[in-house]
Amino acid sequence: MRLDQRQFNLLAGTALIAVATHLMRLPPWLAVTLVLIAPWRMWSRQRTGKVISAWLRVPLVIALVSAIIVSYGNIFGREPGTALACGLLMLKLLESEKIRDARAALGFAAFVMMSALLFTQTMGFTLLVCLSLVALLAALNALQPAPLARRHPLLGNLRSGVLLLGFGLPLAIAAFLFVPRLSSPLWGSPDTFADARTGLNDRMTPGSMTELLVDDTPALRVHFDGEVPASSVRYFRALVLWDFDGSSWTREGWRPQLDLETVEASSAETRYEITLEPTNRPWLVALDVPLAPPENARMTYDRTLYARNRIDQLRQYRLRSVLGYRLDASIDPRDRARALRLPDGFNPKSLALARQWRAKGRDDNRVIQSAMELFNASFTYTLSAPMLGRDSVDDFLFDTRAGYCEHYSSAFVVLMRAAGIPARVVTGYQGGWWNALGNYLLVRQSDAHAWAEVWLQGRGWVRMDPTAAINPARIEAGETATSGGQDSYSGSWLRQIRNRLDVVNHLWTRTIVQFNALRQKSLLQPLGIGAAEQRDLLLALAILVASILLAATIWVMRSARSEDGDALDAAWRTLRQRLARRGLADRADEGPVDYLKRIRASWTADPALPALEELVRRYVDLRYSRGAADVADVQAFARSIREMRAPRALDRNPRRAT
Numbered sequence: 001m002r003l004d005q006r007q008f009n010l011l012a013g014t015a016l017i018a019v020a021t022h023l024m025r026l027p028p029w030l031a032v033t034l035v036l037i038a039p040w041r042m043w044s045r046q047r048t049g050k051v052i053s054a055w056l057r058v059p060l061v062i063a064l065v066s067a068i069i070v071s072y073g074n075i076f077g078r079e080p081g082t083a084l085a086c087g088l089l090m091l092k093l094l095e096s097e098k099i100r101d102a103r104a105a106l107g108f109a110a111f112v113m114m115s116a117l118l119f120t121q122t123m124g125f126t127l128l129v130c131l132s133l134v135a136l137l138a139a140l141n142a143l144q145p146a147p148l149a150r151r152h153p154l155l156g157n158l159r160s161g162v163l164l165l166g167f168g169l170p171l172a173i174a175a176f177l178f179v180p181r182l183s184s185p186l187w188g189s190p191d192t193f194a195d196a197r198t199g200l201n202d203r204m205t206p207g208s209m210t211e212l213l214v215d216d217t218p219a220l221r222v223h224f225d226g227e228v229p230a231s232s233v234r235y236f237r238a239l240v241l242w243d244f245d246g247s248s249w250t251r252e253g254w255r256p257q258l259d260l261e262t263v264e265a266s267s268a269e270t271r272y273e274i275t276l277e278p279t280n281r282p283w284l285v286a287l288d289v290p291l292a293p294p295e296n297a298r299m300t301y302d303r304t305l306y307a308r309n310r311i312d313q314l315r316q317y318r319l320r321s322v323l324g325y326r327l328d329a330s331i332d333p334r335d336r337a338r339a340l341r342l343p344d345g346f347n348p349k350s351l352a353l354a355r356q357w358r359a360k361g362r363d364d365n366r367v368i369q370s371a372m373e374l375f376n377a378s379f380t381y382t383l384s385a386p387m388l389g390r391d392s393v394d395d396f397l398f399d400t401r402a403g404y405c406e407h408y409s410s411a412f413v414v415l416m417r418a419a420g421i422p423a424r425v426v427t428g429y430q431g432g433w434w435n436a437l438g439n440y441l442l443v444r445q446s447d448a449h450a451w452a453e454v455w456l457q458g459r460g461w462v463r464m465d466p467t468a469a470i471n472p473a474r475i476e477a478g479e480t481a482t483s484g485g486q487d488s489y490s491g492s493w494l495r496q497i498r499n500r501l502d503v504v505n506h507l508w509t510r511t512i513v514q515f516n517a518l519r520q521k522s523l524l525q526p527l528g529i530g531a532a533e534q535r536d537l538l539l540a541l542a543i544l545v546a547s548i549l550l551a552a553t554i555w556v557m558r559s560a561r562s563e564d565g566d567a568l569d570a571a572w573r574t575l576r577q578r579l580a581r582r583g584l585a586d587r588a589d590e591g592p593v594d595y596l597k598r599i600r601a602s603w604t605a606d607p608a609l610p611a612l613e614e615l616v617r618r619y620v621d622l623r624y625s626r627g628a629a630d631v632a633d634v635q636a637f638a639r640s641i642r643e644m645r646a647p648r649a650l651d652r653n654p655r656r657a658t
Contacts, residue, residue, distance in 0.1 A: 021116035137161035178541035246346035267324030339422030354418035438503035571638035
């Protein structure tokens with residue numbers, strides 16, 4: 001059976017919605033092309049009614065595969081595979097002319113929608129994909145031989161789609177909970193999430209953090225076992241940068257784990273759990289300083305943490321840290337030399353200033369104090385820092401005198417090294433927002449921070465934050481204090497609402513996204529089953545599905561009306577109701593032909609009777625002379641009933657037939 005235009009439009013719209021779930025990660029040329037195919041095909045089909053020739057469809061498929069290979073290098077993997085699926089789905093519209101083709105295309109559209117969840121599983125996006133299923137179910141409903149929609153077909157189909165989604169939701173929840181799952185997802189391959197945030201980089205150039213500092217997306221969430229540390233000491237270490245080439249700070253490598261910098265704790269341990277957002281990087285974040293690496297991770301000699309693989313999905317790990325400590329009281333000669341190294345031919349003014357401080361007989365503490373006083377005297381904290389030249393530190397210290405944490409930490413470390421004090425740059429996050437409702441600390445990308453560590457005799461590596469000399473509010477209140485006032489977005493009521501609503505996203509992450517095989521085994525603990533095996537889960541699934549189906553069947557049977565039927569029955573019922581309002585109701589034991597005979601006996605010689613007789617004849621033909629009535633014929637029959645004028649005699653008090 002050929003698709004009518006309404007059915008095809010629903011099919012094309014559903015395909016477009018399915019592709020829309022991937023638009024942000026498709027190449028621009030492919031995204032624009034796919035978006036244009038659906039409306040063009042709807043327009044051309046309605047205008048010409050022509051079928052696209054296979055001589056055109058086959059070359060288009062070959063061109064699509066070739067273009068994806070050129071763009072991605074192959075057709076394997078999540079990104080090229082989904083791009084190919086999106087393209088093939090839209091090309092399927094070029095040959096979808098029959099009900100069978102449409103059903104196949106809609107099944108493929110469901111697969112394309114599902115594949116979008118391989119890239120991101122946030123609550124908002126998942127709900128968006130679920131809502132897109134309404135269009136798919138509405139399109140499937142429209143393919144039925146006689147759809148229930150009559151006067152407003154689209155609204156009727158959408159209503160049916162919503163009802164079908166509601167009926168299927170309990171079954172989907174049961175399957176999510178009890179279908180045995182693997183210990184790791186099928187897509188747990190080296191391929192990474194396309195939407196993973198890059199976060200902190202292992203190269204810091206003054207000015208490179210600008211985009212990160214205005215990025216308001218979550219970076220990590222922290223659950224503390226005990227008391228929550230004050231904001232001023234919440235420094236989350238990510239990377240230690242030792243090497244400076246005149247413009248950028250990097251880390252060239254690390255020594256074996258056997259040669260760790262020693263930690264002498266002067267405070268109690270802080271125990272906590274971090275949920276780190278995907279970064280597509282291997283390094284982990286820890287409250288300064290960590291005592292041991294988490295599971296499946298390693299600690300380098302400078303107390304930074306690395307996972308064994310890139311963080312391409314949410315990573316949850318537990319740590320122990322101390323906030324009061326003495327780090328590496330006896331510095332290794334190799335580390336000392338590395339922490340004093342500066343490139344030749346860069347920043348002569350800065351080097352001369354630091355050496356001048358030394359020439360005046362100032363010890364290490366006085367040199368550090370001189371640098372802090374310099375920053376505090378005439379420098380400005382701003383995210384709109386001017387561009388720097390080749391001698392970036394000289395330009396910053398003696399010319400622009402405006403910047404943010406990157407500028408201050410870089411200049412401070414250069415001054416310290418020039419004065420003979422071992423120093424290094426540390427990057428990570430500072431501050432965060434405490435969510436009392438969720439009982440966790442929310443750290444956003446905008447909380448990214450850079451500070452310095454200097455090595456002092458008898459004290460080891462000591463944290464120095466030159467940003468605090470310029471803007472103490474940045475350290476006491478976090479990044480929200482640095483954006484320029486109450487009217488700024490960061491300090492606005494909108495950000496406060498977002499912080500509070502983050503508890504919903506966090507709950508979604510912990511209960512849905514991180515629901516794994518281990519947690520599934522504990523589902524039946526309330527029933528006395530400590531670790532559910534596959535047979536236990538399948539039995540629970542069977543019982544739950546049977547209960548849901550039984551409840552749905554009872555509900556449908558109790559709520560169903562005896563007059564319910566398909567669109568043809570609905571149209572016939574409308575005609576009977578109109579006649580009943582005029583004084584002639586049909587009988588329970590009376591068929592349409594007998595009903596018409598009784599009408600003839602009651603109202604004779606009325607001009608409207610021939611039209612009524614024609615409607616009854618058409619109903620008998622559609623209902624009893626065919627296997628399945630054509631959709632267009634049923635719609636025409638319903639339209640004729642709405643347009644029919646009742647016999648005039650029915651407007652008076654008619655004589656009922658006996």
